[in-house]
Amino acid sequence: MDLAERRPSDILVTYRIETAGSAEALAVKIGSDQSTGTFVDLPGETPQLKARAAARVVAFEKLDSVEVPSLPAAGEVFNRAETTIAYPLEAVGTDLAAVTTVALGGVWSIKEFTGLRVVGLQLPPEFEGVYPGPQFGIEGSRRLTGVYNRPIIGTIIKPALGLTPDETAQVVAELVASGVDFIKDDEKLMSPPYSSLEARVKAIMPIIRDQEQRTGKKVMYAFGISDVDPDEMVRKHDLVVREGGNAAVININSIGMGAFLFLRRRSSLVLHAHRNGWDLLTRHPGLGFDFSVYQQLWRLLGVDQFQINGIAAKYWEPDASFVQSFHDLQKPIFSAADRPLPVVCSGQWGGQAPETYRRTEQTLDHLYLCGGGVVSHPGGPSAGVRAVRAAWDAAVAGIDLHEYAKSHPELAQSLAKFGSKTVSEGR
Template sequence: MTRIYATYDIETPVGLDRAASVLAGEQSTGTFVRLAAETDELRARSAAVIESITATGSASKPALPTRKTGATYDRGLVTVSWPLGNFGTSLPTLLSTLAGNLFELAELSAIRLVRMDLPADFARAHPGPQFGATGTRRFMGGHDGPLIGTIIKPSIGLTAQDTADLVRSLVAAGIDFIKDDELQANGPDCPFDARLEAVMRVINDHADKTGKTVLYAANITDEIDQMKRNLDKMQRLGASCAMVCVSSAGQAGVRSVRDHSAALIHGHRAGWGVYSRSPDVGISFEVMQKLWRLAGVDHLHVNGLANKFTEDDATVAEAARAVQTPVSDHGGPAHTSMPVYSSGQTIWQIDPARRVLGNDDFIFCAGGGIMSHPSGPAAGVESLRLAAEAAQQGIPIEAFATKGDPLSQAMAQFPRPNISL
C-alpha cells in the first residue's frame, strides 16, 4: 500500500458529496478556483481521492457555528486517501494534511478525524519506541507484573528538596514508578536541575541499598534545546525515564527527544480534551497515539477506568488496546508502547485494566489509592500488588484478600466503582 487513508465524521449544509470534494481539494491539489497549473496529470499524481461516503443522519441545526447554512445539515463518514509522494514520511506534514485547514472549511459544520491507515513504509521510516515494555523492565533490573506507580502531589508548590523527601517515602514504600506532574517542569521555584539532582540521590541510594531501581519520570518538557540539555543531565545522574507532554512538545519535539535520548520516554497527553471532548470537532486517540508512537514514546497515558474525567470506560479500554496494536495494518515494525492508566485508580481497577489488555505490560498510577491507605503508603503499594497478583491468577480480590491484610483494608477504604466494559 502506497497511500494513506483517513476517515472523517463530518456534517455539512452543502451535501456530503460536495463537502467531501471540497475537503479533498483543500488538502491536496485544489483551491477555491481551478488553476491552470492544476493539470490532469498533476491531479492524477497528487490529488486526494474520495474513497467512500456513508450517510449517517441529518439535523436541522448545525453542530458548530458555520458561515454557510442550509435547510438541513447532513452527517456522514468520509474516507479520503493521499499518495505517499505528497508528504513522504514526515509526521508534521502528515498532521498538517490530515488535520489542517479542513477544520476551518465553511462547508463543514462538524468534522472529526476518527481513523488513519498507514502503509508499512511509514512504520519503517520512524524509529518508534526505543525500549517499550521489555526495555522498561530491563531498566528496572527485571520486574514481573504491572508497574505500580504514582504521581508527585501536590502537582506544584514543592521545592526540589520537598520533592526528594516525598520520593524517599515512596521508594521506601516499595513503589515501582514515580512521575512528575505535567505542571512541574523547570519553574524557578523548583528548577529541573536541582529537582533531578535531589531526587536521583534518593533513587540511587535506594538502589545501592536494596538492588531495586525505581523509575522516576522527570518532566523535561521545554524548548527543544533545553529538553536535550535536560536529557544530558539525566544521563550524567543515571536517570532513566524522561517525561514529555507530547501535545506541548509536538511531533518534531518528541522525535528530537527520541533521537537524543538514552532514556525511556514517558508520553503524557496533557491537553487531550482539546482534541477529544467534542463529538463534533477534533481528532480521535486512535489517530494521535499512532503519531506519538512513531515519534518514539515508550509509555503513553490512556486515562483510567472509572476515572475522574469525561471519558467512559469503553473509550479508555479502546485507547489502552490501541497503544499495544501495530501502528500499521500492513506490516513493518509494530512500534508498540506501554499504556499508562491513571486518574482515580485504586485496587478495584487493576483486574479490569489487565483484562482489557490480556497482559501485564502496563503502568498503573494511583495517588490517593496509595497515599490514602489507612495503614500508610507502604500498605497502599502492597494492596495494589496483591490486587495485581489476584488478577494474574484470575481470582476476585474479595476471595484473594485475607482478614486485616493491606488488600482487605483497601477494599474497606475505597468504594467499589461502577466499571462498564
C-alpha cells in the same frame, strides 16, 4: 458517487463529516481543497497533474442525519457520512508536518462543515523507518524496572506542586522502600524556582541509587523535563542521565512534534508521554481526532510510555474510550517494536484492577499508575503501594477483592477508604 481506486502507497484518512448540504459534494471538496484545487478552476490543474497529486475519495458511507449540528449553524437537518480520502505519497511525502498540514489540519477551515472528526489514519509502508519510534517501549520498560508477568506499579508525587526537593525526597524514600516500580513527577512540575529540576534530581537520585545498591532493584523515576526550547530540554535530559536517571515526563502537546523528535534523537531516557491538552482535540464527539489517529504520530516520533486514563477515571473519558485507546496502543503500526507501554492512570487505585484486567483482555503489559490512590492511603504511601499490588494479585487470580483483603490489611484499608465511593465514580 464514483469512487477511485486505492494505491498501495496512498496515505488514507477517514473523516466523519457533517453538513447542512450534500455530504457527497463535501467529500469531493476535501480531496480538491486539500490537494491540487482551490475556489476557482486553475489552468495548471491538468489531468496529468491531478493523476499524480490530487487526493481522491476512495470510500463513502452515509450515516444517519442529525437535527443538532456539532457547530452552530442554520438548518433543520444535518447530513452525516464517513469518507476515506487517499492522499498520494508523491504529493505529501513522509514528513509528518506535511501529513498534519495537508490531511489533518487544514480540513477544519472548510466552511461548509458543521462537524468534522478524523477517525482513521493508515500510513503506507514507506513511513516505516523514517522516524525513530520507541527506543524502549514495552520490553525496555520491563527490562529497566525488572518487572515481568504483572503490571508495572507506579505512583505520582503528590501534592503535584509545592513540595521542596527535600520534602519530595522524603516521599520518594518511603516509596522506594515499599517496592514500588515507578515514580514520576506530576506533569505540572517542571523546574519552578522553589523546586528546580537540578535540585530535585540531586535530592532524589541518591535515594534511588542507594536502594539499587542494597536490593538490586532500581526504581524508575521520571523527571519532568519539558521545555519549549529543545536545547534546554536536552540539557535537562543530560542532567538526569549524569545522575543515573532513566526516565523523563514529556508534555507532548506543550512542546510539539519537532521538539519531541529533536529530543528523541538525542535521548537515552525512557520518554513518558503526558497528553495534557489532548481533551481539547477530542472531547466533542463531532469534532477533532480519534485517539487511534493521534497516537500514531507520537508513536512514530518515539514515545515509550503513553498515558491514556483508565477504568472509572476521575476525568470525563468513558471506560469504552479508555479500553479502545489501550487496544490501539497494543496494535503495531509496522512492527511489534513500535508499541509503547500503555499507562493506565487518572484516579486509579486497586479497586479498578479487576475491571481493568477484564476489559483489557487480561493483558498485563501496562504501567498501572496511581497518584492519590497510593499517597493518600490511610497507612501511608508504602501501604498504598502494597494495597495496589495485592489488588492486582487478586485480580489475576480471580479472587474477590474483599475476600483477598481478609488476609491483606493494606488492601482492606484501601477498600475502606476508597471503596466508600463506587468504582464508577472514579476514586
